[in-house]
Amino acid sequence: MTQEQIDRQLVRKAQRGDRAAFDMLVIKYQQKIVKLVMRYVRDPVEALDVSQEAFIKAYRALPNFRGDSAFYTWLYRIAINTAKNYLVAMQRRPMEYDVDLQDPEQADIAARLRDDDSPEGIAQREQLREAVEKAIASLPEELRTAITLREVDGLSYEEIAQAMDCPVGTVRSRIFRAREAIDSSIRPLVE
Amino acid sequence: MTQKSLEEQISAFIDDELDPRELPLFTAQVSRNPDLRRKLLRYRLAGDCLRGEHQRAGSVMDLAERVQAALIADAPAASMAPPRRQAPAWRWTALGAAAAVVLAVAVVMQAPVQQPTGSETMLAASDSRLSPITVAVQPLPAPVRAEAQAAAARQMRMTSYLVYHGEFAGTLSSRTVASRIVDQDSGARWMPARHAVHTHD
Numbered sequence: 001m002t003q004e005q006i007d008r009q010l011v012r013k014a015q016r017g018d019r020a021a022f023d024m025l026v027i028k029y030q031q032k033i034v035k036l037v038m039r040y041v042r043d044p045v046e047a048l049d050v051s052q053e054a055f056i057k058a059y060r061a062l063p064n065f066r067g068d069s070a071f072y073t074w075l076y077r078i079a080i081n082t083a084k085n086y087l088v089a090m091q092r093r094p095m096e097y098d099v100d101l102q103d104p105e106q107a108d109i110a111a112r113l114r115d116d117d118s119p120e121g122i123a124q125r126e127q128l129r130e131a132v133e134k135a136i137a138s139l140p141e142e143l144r145t146a147i148t149l150r151e152v153d154g155l156s157y158e159e160i161a162q163a164m165d166c167p168v169g170t171v172r173s174r175i176f177r178a179r180e181a182i183d184s185s186i187r188p189l190v191e
Numbered sequence: 192m193t194q195k196s197l198e199e200q201i202s203a204f205i206d207d208e209l210d211p212r213e214l215p216l217f218t219a220q221v222s223r224n225p226d227l228r229r230k231l232l233r234y235r236l237a238g239d240c241l242r243g244e245h246q247r248a249g250s251v252m253d254l255a256e257r258v259q260a261a262l263i264a265d266a267p268a269a270s271m272a273p274p275r276r277q278a279p280a281w282r283w284t285a286l287g288a289a290a291a292v293v294l295a296v297a298v299v300m301q302a303p304v305q306q307p308t309g310s311e312t313m314l315a316a317s318d319s320r321l322s323p324i325t326v327a328v329q330p331l332p333a334p335v336r337a338e339a340q341a342a343a344a345r346q347m348r349m350t351s352y353l354v355y356h357g358e359f360a361g362t363l364s365s366r367t368v369a370s371r372i373v374d375q376d377s378g379a380r381w382m383p384a385r386h387a388v389h390t391h392d
Contacts, residue, residue, distance in 0.1 A: 003207040009214055019262060020222030024204075026255045027231055031239055034254065048254055055258045056265070132240040150206060151241045157208045176202040182237045183230065190233060190252060 007071040015062050022062075026055050029072060033079045040083035044121065050086045054079040128189055135185035139178055146171055147178035197221075201231045205238065228255075293342055 007028075013021035033054060038047040058078050065074055136144055142164070149155045149163060157175075161168045200217050203209045209217060221227045232252045 005211065006204075006207050006209065006214065009211060010218070013215070013218070018218070019259070020218045022262075023222055023228075023255060023259055024218055026258050027228075027235065028205075030254045030258075031235065031244070035244070048257070051254060052257050052261060055254075056261055059258075059262060128236070128240050129243070132237055136241070147241075151238045157206065172199065172203055172208065175206065176199040179202050179234050179237060180198070183233050186233060186237055186240070190236065191229070 004070055008067060011062065011065065011067065011071050014059070015065070022059055025071065025075075029075060030055075032072070033075065036076065036079050037083045040080070040087060046086075050083050051079065053086075054082040057082060124189075128186060131185045131189055132182055135182040136178075139181055143174050143178040143181070146174035147182075150175050197224075197227060198230060201227065201234060205231070205234050 007025065010021045010025050014025065030051065034047055034051045037050045037054065038044065041047045041050050054075070058075050061078065065071070136147070139147070145164060146160055149160045150157075155163065157168045157171045160171045160175075164171065197217070197220055200209060200213055201221070204214075204217060221231060229252075232255065236252065
């Protein structure tokens with residue numbers, strides 16, 4: 001099942017008033033949306049407020065979403081417009097980039113170029129990164145390979161199964177076990 | 192379904208590898224179970240960390256909860272149901288005015304009426320123990336007046352119908368309470384001759 005198929009199914013349920021389905025969409029895309037909004041609104045607290053507003057706008061506009069584009073593309077535009085409107089309301093100019101922020105691919109590059117944060121935020125991110133790296137390093141080889149192929153290289157289960165010469169069900173299980181191990185390392189840091 | 196298999200489904204969901212048949216039940220289970228929901232958020236965070244894309248973890252993880260809370264708190268406004276059409280304000284004004292006129296007509300017919308003085312009508316109660324009631328009558332706009340007159344005419348027809356029906360419906364000549372009440376009104380006496388109504392017992 002592709003990402004678009006899952007999104008379409010969740011969107012259809014959300015359009016019928018299923019808030020749990022919309023919640024899944026929020027969880028799925030919140031990280032991307034916050035990152036996107038932070039390119040316009042640098043303050044992390046404000047960025048979260050704007051992101052929240054963008055998701056609420058998206059929920060209200062869902063009946064008008066016909067599925068001509070992918071859900072994320074549609075959500076992406078709503079988030080950009082919400083961020084721009086916020087800056088206008090605050091009488092601030094959007095930051096200027098040499099890249100086209102309307103293009104999701106180029107916007108990612110811009111984020112990496114201009115990504116900064118408070119010392120506290122940087123320290124927390126560093127702590128998390130170290131915990132995840134430590135957990136990955138201690139994983140059995142087959143679990144480490146499976147999770148890396150999935151999360152870093154973006155391979156599908158089918159592709160990983162071919163690469164590791166094992167059934168798709170085994171890939172699914174290995175990735176899950178790797179995630180469980182990582183989760184036990186990061187849980188004390190985020191809960 | 193065991194906790195383990197649910198957690199494995201969370202992992203598959205993140206990877207867009209969940210079986211479509213599993214999705215409805217999975218969505219329902221996760222939305223009902225806060226622990227599973229938090230796990231889903233942490234699994235995603237771990238992936239973001241692996242790719243070096245993570246933000247400040249706590250705040251972003253709370254965003255989904257904030258959105259949910261905002262949607263629940265703002266349920267009527269955030270509802271996706273199409274807005275109900277509301278009757279124009281003038282209709283309510285006209286109906287209110289018509290009801291007031293009908294009530295005034297009924298009061299006038301129930302009680303002896305003194306001569307109006309200027310823009311005021313003095314309604315004296317038949318019972319001398321009651322003090323007189325003063326009703327200020329404001330001139331109505333033409334469309335509202337027409338509507339009020341039509342409503343009054345409808346009320347008169349209904350009154351006559353009740354009297355007529357009360358007289359002829361029962362073989363024992365038992366009239367309804369309503370017809371007994373409206374029978375006292377002079378407005379109930381315009382029935383055609385063939386339906387002549389004997390209003391006195």
